[in-house]
Amino acid sequence: MRFKRRPQANRCNAQMRVLWITNFAAPYRLPVWDQLRTSHILTIGLLESRKSLAADPGANRGTDWHVQEASTPAFVEIPTWKVKVGEARYYVLKSFLPLLAVGGQDVVVFGGWESPAYWLLLFAAMVLGVARVGFYESTLTTMRHRTGPIAWIRSWFFRQMHAVVVPGQAAREALQHIGVPRSKILEGFNAIDVEAFRQKCPTDVTSEDPSGGHRYLYVGQLIPRKRVDAIIDAFSRIAGTADELTIVGSGQLNDELTSLAKSRGTSIRFLPYIDNRLLPQLMAKHHTLVLASADEVWGMVVNEALAAGLHVVVSDNCGVVPSVAEMQGVFIASRNLRDLAARLRESRDSWGGKISTPEILRWTPERFADVFSDAMRRAVLAISR
Template sequence: MTNLAAPYRRPVWRELARRHDITIALLESDKSLAGDAKSNRGQDWLHAGDEQLSFQELPTWKYSRGESRYYFLTNIRSAFLVRNHDVVLFGGWESPAYWLLLVACFISGTATVGFYESPQNTMTHKSGPISALRATFFRSMTRVIVPGAAAYDAMHAMGVPGSRILQGFNAVDVTAFHEAAFASTRTETESNEIQHRYLYVGQLIARKRVHDVIQAFAKVARFGDELTVVGTGELLEDLQNLAASHQARITFLGHVPNSELPKIMATHHTLILASAREVWGLVVNEALASGMHVVVAENCGVSRSVRRMSGVYTALENLQDLAEQMHRSRQEWSGRIRSPEILQYSPSQFAAVFEQAFVAARNAPTTVTRKAFARRNR
């Protein structure tokens, strides 16, 4: 169960679908997403035409607030589709639809697995009733999957025992990005190349702090250096005006399908992710797989998991040293990293963690799970 058919999630789903009968139940329909002008999602987020996976759209009503989307089931009976499955994986918790589906799982005795990837610093409600509801939801799960150490700590702080938390590593199709980066016949030693090409990929919204990225680039850029901005959002015009005021070489490409990103990363050197809040930041995985350097703010969820990898430069949360880290990346660039550590964290490796959770959930007595839920949440 998840909101959207995110293109970067599908490699993991496909790995699971090779060995299991997997249905991806979506709370957002293709029609609704296509009509959501503020979603900043391209055609690659639509599931129509994907013949490798089985999708099912649930009937929902959507309420939008800023970046967030909340879903309500318009047909309560649709929640009981869970009876047709051995295990239900919850890819979210905030929407009332997830709570109704959870109740249906308990009534039907269907095993439940949660997926949670937010570190504590990205939580908007650290105490109070919303925080308590979140903790209740995940304490009710038979198992919970987290993609990194930061999310593990957050889940443990909610009161979920370590024995029920399975930690993996958030994965993308690292092979596709790596192969694209080294498919060129050009030899990229580039240690003496005058030009350095920086890259930002993501939504153009306040939380991403793209203004700071542009200002830092203008500060450190040498003759011939470039910054490419990939993405769309409400701040596009403001950012274009800011770039023009600096008279720097900054190009805005708009939205680029996920399938085209490997080619773009193959021609750039340093990715920058400077978000004020970032649950993970899978674009960092993609850049590292491409042999690029990465400058990432320390408060991004991915930072803790990759900070010791080659080519990673961590900027302070307040971005005071963002320009400095970008300059360091440029100075220390000596060509693409041919064997980046990120390659070991593949969709297959991450899918194995999900399989482990599914097996554990199926083997856990349903009656025991229900009693534990009632006892923990009295």
């Protein structure tokens, strides 16, 4: 790990030195970081090394999650020990050197809070007088430990921030629920590079089937909370003879779900995990994306499907729902999924072709980056008072 030393900057300058700490480099976050890099000196500190991520099949992350040497902005790997608990990954710093590096920044953005590494980095920022911005994505549905010591630690952590960015209404409500003042919260929209995704959707590939079949799509992990079995059951109940369901992903339930699909006797096929760069071509061949998770912090695949002009059937447990509920082509299933089959049928019956001007295209990574820039400026002003 090597943080570049830079001369101290005047905190009143527009360009700030920013250290963004996160577990790993999510591919959908890269456009936001690239935009921030145009106006700030940005370093991304990764708690998960590329080697460790590649050797962790349980993380369900493809090669598009591995930081490449040519990637921008600047990435540094912060040496940590990793503890795996189910889907969760927790990180502990191997040395105190990253704590000293915090002092060379104007702002530290905390992309998480659960790991001891984040707590130590927060203490360092507080002691060294560095402005602090949090990024909180969870919702009341996905929030665990609403009472007790862990709940107190989470609340305390975010109340030490000078500003906190949330990706939508659901996360804002959760943050207020744990006691963070509304005046500290800046609400954006959890954006992907929607325009680039749409442009990558091949125009020479048609999703229209002359026989009238409707093509449904699931993309994600094959794990219990994703409730892919419910998707299979709902599809089997409403599927016409030419309708199809494609399930893309990997996980512990792969064999069980394959057997379930075979027992239903309908047209269901399974594909392995694919990199994000291949999703546009896949989505171009389908009509309706289905996401029926029991809990979901957001559901970025919904953004991608809407950008591709697809319909989306999504359970209202997902954090994305309040932000897209009024958009064309969105069909919301109840949390218990009793109406999932009805929503699948409704999407099929109302299909009139790909949506030509999806409303999701308004929510760009540039707009989301502006929210972070605003939060960082507020944080610097707060600590300089």
